Amino acid sequence: MARSAGNRQLKSARVAAGYPTQQAFAEALGVDVRQVRRWESDKPPWPHPDMQQRLTQLTGQNVESLGFVIPAGRDRPTERRSAPVSLRGGAVHLPAVPSQSGASVQPASVASDYERITRSHRHLYWSVAPATLHPSVRAHADLGCALLAETAGRTRHTVAAALAETWLLAGRIEFFDLREPDDAGPTLLRALQAAGEADDPLMGAAILAHSAFVPGWTGDREKAGERIAAARAYARRGPASAEFLSWLDAVEAECESRCGNTRTALHLIGHAEEALTRGSKYSNPEWMDWFNPVRLAAFKGNTQLQAGHLPQARTTLLGALDQMPPSDGKQQTVIYGDLAAVEAAAGQPEEACRYACLALDQLEITWYATGMERIREVRRALAPHQHDQCVRDLDERLYGWATTVSALSR
Structure with a gap:
């Protein structure tokens, strides 16, 4: 007999809020762990008002939204708005499986049709302007939620998996392309709930690792570490490929670097390289198209830069740039920005400005807020040279009408 997955919505919300175990959640609630187990069963009892x-x-x-069903004859509880401990708000109540007498059940073909659009968005991400693509991705997520209310069995499972990927893509656009972390957090929580509905641990690991960037970039090492730990736990259930585990190391390395722990970050990068060298018998999921050995080299170069290892960073970044395919314009922007930062730190303002202008050239083709963020950091580092002609020329590019209006609008 198949084992019940239980109340996936509560499980996903618990992990997203920073409680990787039922015991930790029970202690925070002030209840016995057996009560949490009952709530996470396939028939969770309705909680008392204080709970x-x-x-x-x-x-x-x-x-x-946590998977509880209001008992017959009970009034709907008054909704209380409060900020969650970890991924903030924004969760939705995923529709229940339709009953025989309820909503109409869609044919199995809707799952493959919905998946097809999800794959198209995945490919479009690398070339379509984020402000153009994002509304389409969010609308596709709304459609996926509606389809869950009209699907069951394997069809519902497939739709949920594609919905999780769709919301993950929306969260990536919000965080990396538009630099809207307050929106990305709730979106990633939606993605985690959908991954739980699909019972897809690798997708859950990917979502949790992406969510670690949100506190990691603000220097909150504790929250970032909790999410990475949860991501690794989910990856062990995968099973995960060597490349996937290498990416988890790279994500943690970037978070550690931004928290000022560059020695730990360099160690993690070394571990990531070893994982790729060892390889594994498992292959990557189709949707993992954001990481490869060249991307790891870009992570490494940035970590070396943050650690002050300028010659090594320059060599690593130039090597990554040589191997970067022309279609990966967003990553090229980031590498140009890091090379500019290397030269600025090395006291070479002309070279720094040259790389910064190359990054701006690429941004005119494909906007990437993370890339622009790198260039602004370089310009701040060039303040001692602001009267040099090369820096003035950079300012003409950086503060043109188009880029200035774009920056203020974001």
């Missing part, structure tokens, strides 16, 4: 409030406070979601 409803505590569950809402810890997860940022109302009790219905």
Whole structure:
């Protein structure tokens, strides 16, 4: 007999809120762990009002979004808005499986049709302007939620998996391309809930690792570490490929680097390289198209830069640039920005400005807020040379009408 997956929505929200185990969640709630197990079963009992409030406070979601069903004859509880502990708010209540007498059940073909659009968005991400693509991705996610209310069995499972990828893509655009981390957090929580509905641990690991960037980039090492630990736990259930595990090391390395722990970050990069060298018998999931050995080299170059190892960073970044395919314009922008930062730190303002202008050239083709962020950091580092002609020429590019209006609008 197949084992029940239980209340996936509560499980996903618990992990996203920073409680990787039922015991930790029980302690935060002030209840026995057996109570949490009952709530995470396939037929969770309706919580008492005081527990409803505590569950809402810890997860940022109302009790219905956590997989609880209001008993017959009970009034709907008053919704209390509160910020969750980790991934902030924004969760939705995923529709239940339709009953025989309820909503109409869609044919199995809707799953493959929905997946096809998801794959198209995945490919379009690398060339379409994020402000153009993002509304389409979000609308596709809304469609996926609607389809869950009209699908069951394997069809529902497939739709949920594609929905998780869709929301992950939306979160990546919000965080990396548009630099809207306050929007990315709730979106990634939606993605995690959908991955739980699909019972896809590798997708869950990918979502949790992406969510680690949000606190990692602000220097919150504790929260970033919790999410990376959860991502690794999910990856072990995968099973994960060597490339996937290498990427997890690279994500943690970037978070550690941004928190000022460059020695730890360099160690993690070394571990990531070893993982790729060893390889594994498992292959990458189709949707993991954002990482490869060249991307790892880019991670490494940035980590060396943050550690002050300028000659090594220059060599690593130039090597990555040589191997970067022309179609990967967004990553080229980031590498140009890091090379500019290397030269600025090395006291070579003309070379720094040259690389910064190459990054701006690429941004005119494909906008990438993370790349522009790198260039602004370089310009701040060039303040001692602001009267040099090369820096003035850079300012003419950096503060033109188009780039200035674009920067202010974001």
